[in-house]
Amino acid sequence: MKKTATRAPEETRRRILNAAFAEFYRTGFQGGSINRIVAEAGATKGALFHHFKDKNDLGYAVVEEIIQPRIRASWFDPLADSIDPIADVKYTMRQFVKEEQERGRLVQGCPLNNLAQEMSPLDEGFRRRLEKVYSAWREAMEVAFARGIKAGKVRKAVSPRNAAAFVVAALAGIIGTAKNAQSEELLKQAGEGLFDYLDSLRP
Amino acid sequence: MKKTATRAPEETRRRILNAAFAEFYRTGFQGGSINRIVAEAGATKGALFHHFKDKNDLGYAVVEEIIQPRIRASWFDPLADSIDPIADVKYTMRQFVKEEQERGRLVQGCPLNNLAQEMSPLDEGFRRRLEKVYSAWREAMEVAFARGIKAGKVRKAVSPRNAAAFVVAALAGIIGTAKNAQSEELLKQAGEGLFDYLDSLRP
DNA sequence: TTGACAACATACCGACTGGTCTGTATTATC
DNA sequence: GATAATACAGACCAGTCGGTATGTTGTCAA
Numbered sequence: 374m375k376k377t378a379t380r381a382p383e384e385t386r387r388r389i390l391n392a393a394f395a396e397f398y399r400t401g402f403q404g405g406s407i408n409r410i411v412a413e414a415g416a417t418k419g420a421l422f423h424h425f426k427d428k429n430d431l432g433y434a435v436v437e438e439i440i441q442p443r444i445r446a447s448w449f450d451p452l453a454d455s456i457d458p459i460a461d462v463k464y465t466m467r468q469f470v471k472e473e474q475e476r477g478r479l480v481q482g483c484p485l486n487n488l489a490q491e492m493s494p495l496d497e498g499f500r501r502r503l504e505k506v507y508s509a510w511r512e513a514m515e516v517a518f519a520r521g522i523k524a525g526k527v528r529k530a531v532s533p534r535n536a537a538a539f540v541v542a543a544l545a546g547i548i549g550t551a552k553n554a555q556s557e558e559l560l561k562q563a564g565e566g567l568f569d570y571l572d573s574l575r576p
Numbered sequence: 577m578k579k580t581a582t583r584a585p586e587e588t589r590r591r592i593l594n595a596a597f598a599e600f601y602r603t604g605f606q607g608g609s610i611n612r613i614v615a616e617a618g619a620t621k622g623a624l625f626h627h628f629k630d631k632n633d634l635g636y637a638v639v640e641e642i643i644q645p646r647i648r649a650s651w652f653d654p655l656a657d658s659i660d661p662i663a664d665v666k667y668t669m670r671q672f673v674k675e676e677q678e679r680g681r682l683v684q685g686c687p688l689n690n691l692a693q694e695m696s697p698l699d700e701g702f703r704r705r706l707e708k709v710y711s712a713w714r715e716a717m718e719v720a721f722a723r724g725i726k727a728g729k730v731r732k733a734v735s736p737r738n739a740a741a742f743v744v745a746a747l748a749g750i751i752g753t754a755k756n757a758q759s760e761e762l763l764k765q766a767g768e769g770l771f772d773y774l775d776s777l778r779p
Numbered sequence: 780t781t782g783a784c785a786a787c788a789t790a791c792c793g794a795c796t797g798g799t800c801t802g803t804a805t806t807a808t809c
Numbered sequence: 810g811a812t813a814a815t816a817c818a819g820a821c822c823a824g825t826c827g828g829t830a831t832g833t834t835g836t837c838a839a
Contacts, residue, residue, distance in 0.1 A: 380786060380835055401694055404606040407827060418828080419788050428827065481697055489756040490693040491604055494684055504757050538753070538762055539746070539769020546749020550741070553692040554707050559741055566742020570769075573776035583805055583816060610797060621798080622818050631797065781839090788833075796825070806815070 386424045388414040393431050394439045398484050401491050402432050402499075429498060432488075436502045440485050444506055449513045456524040458517035459571045462540065466564065479560065482552035486545045511537045528576045536574065543567050589627045591617040596634050597642045601687050604694050605635050605702075632701060635691075639705045643688050647709055652716045659727040661720035662774045665743065669767065682763065685755035689748045714740045731779045739777065746770050 392414035396405045407428060411421050425431040447469055455461040473479040485506060492499035511534075518533035547567065551560035595617035599608040610631060614624050628634040650672055658664040676682040688709060695702035714737075721736035750770065754763035 382786060385786080400698065401604070401606060403604060404698075406825080408825080417788050420786075422828070423786060482693065486752070487693060490685065490690060490752055493756040493758075495603065495607075500756065500758065507753070507756060532768070535765045535768045535772075538765040539750070539773075542749040542753040542766040543742070543746040543769075544749065545752060546745040546747065547742070549689070549693055549748060549752070550710070550745040553696040553703065553710060555696075555703065562735075562738045562741040563745040565735070565738045566746075566773075569738075570742075570773040570776065573773065585816060588816080609795085611795080620818050622800095623816075625798070626816060783838090784836090786833100786835075788831100790829105790831085792827105792829075794826080794828105796823100799822075800820085801818105802820105803818080804816085806813105808813080809811090 382424075385416060385420055389416055389421050389424060389431075390434060390438060392416075394435045394484070397432065397435060397488065398481065402488060403491065429496065432492070433498060433502055436488065436499070436506070440488070441506050444485055444510065448510060452513050452517045455517045456520045457526045458514065458521045459527065459574060461517070462514070462571060463568055466544070466567075470560065470564070474557065479548075479557060480552055480555045483545065483548045486549060490549075507541065511541050514540060525576060527574050531574050540567070540571075543570075585627075588619060588623055592619055592624050592627060592634075593637060593641060595619075597638045597687070600635065600638060600691065601684065605691060606694065632699065635695070636701055636705055639691065639702070639709070643691070644709050647688055647713065651713060655716050655720045658720045659723050660729045661717065661724045662730065662777060664720070665717070665774060666771055669747070669770075673763065673767070677760065682751075682760060683755055683758050686748060686751045689752060693752075710744065714744050717743060728779060730777050734777050743770070743774075746773075 389410065392410045393405070396410050396413065400406075407418065407421065410431075411417055414421075421431070425434060448465060451461055451465045451468075452458060470479070485503065488499065489503040489507070493503055494500075514537035515533045518527060518531065518536050521527035522529055522531065522533065544567070547560060547563040550563060551557065592613065595613045596608070599613050599616065603609075610621065610624065613634075614620055617624075624634070628637060651668060654664055654668045654671075655661060673682070688706065691702065692706040692710070696706055697703075717740035718736045721730060721734065721739050724730035725732055725734065725736065747770070750763060750766040753766060754760065
């Protein structure tokens, strides 16, 4: 009765998943160690391989159950009903930088982009799942740009698709650059450039 | 007499270096295998560890002796005396895409960015060397923008430093995005966005 | 109460890792 | 031609890797 449940499979699975996310975020997927993950999660290999069939399967779950929802909450949702995507992207980005800065996590880069850069060319399973997130992101932004044009907040000559592709790519590049340089100053500089671009889309 | 030289240390070293570059480009640094490298190079571990003290040292040499000169030739040199950086960046980028496309190497990403994303947060030796290349790149572009302003080819209100930081970051992001999506179409779309940005800097 | 199955724990496995050691052949120096 | 140093070759090493096989225990339906 000390423990309400000696078995809590869903929670065990979740602990492993969280530990795996942290490990892969730190060392990359290939560099990530199953042994360290179970140690960190306070679990065992038996538990891990009970819930996930192999390392790849664990990695896939990290993408779908942890990374995707995070990106969605941070980046898609604020754009969901936006009719002024220029203002909203700028606001979202400022918000994001502020939050990550406080957690001191900025210089570790974007977990989505980190995994994508490493694994997309090596494993089709990863590539498909990661690309699904990216394409949804671009899609959300494209729709926002289209709405912005209709609302007269964005120039009509702008191609929503191209602009969306560029902004998402640029964001990934900017965060990655700041990570390499370990410099928030550089993040600000490149960010200014992106803001200038966005402003240039105004009517 | 069949072989003019049974020993050619410089060439041996070079073969190992090239094989290491290819291996790391394919599988990343952590995923790269010393055994596969020596096999591919037609050498042995004795030779490899004679020329390089350990795996990291080999990686550092790949950055300084292979990656850096490549980036320099492809991206800095065309900007060296540019007074119209907008036109020259566009031209360089088109040139680059064309060449990589022919070699079918586009979808493998930029070797510099690949290594940077993976190793910069993990190893200070890598980070320093990779950042040196990036900062030189930004520096070259910043100078070019400044010259462009003087020549009346770029608006005076443009900050050369911010614009350079943004363009380099965006380039990395665009190439990485195309790699993840395995899509040259996406590369074109995002590239159009970058071109639009560059045009917006005209007086 | 009793199977039956899910949820683990643990010992263990072969493959492979980066790296070292010892021996040997080639080359440069005097 | 002797000597010393360089440039390898290849066996070998401890350790770690992802993964498995087997055993045990909690859970729950009948």
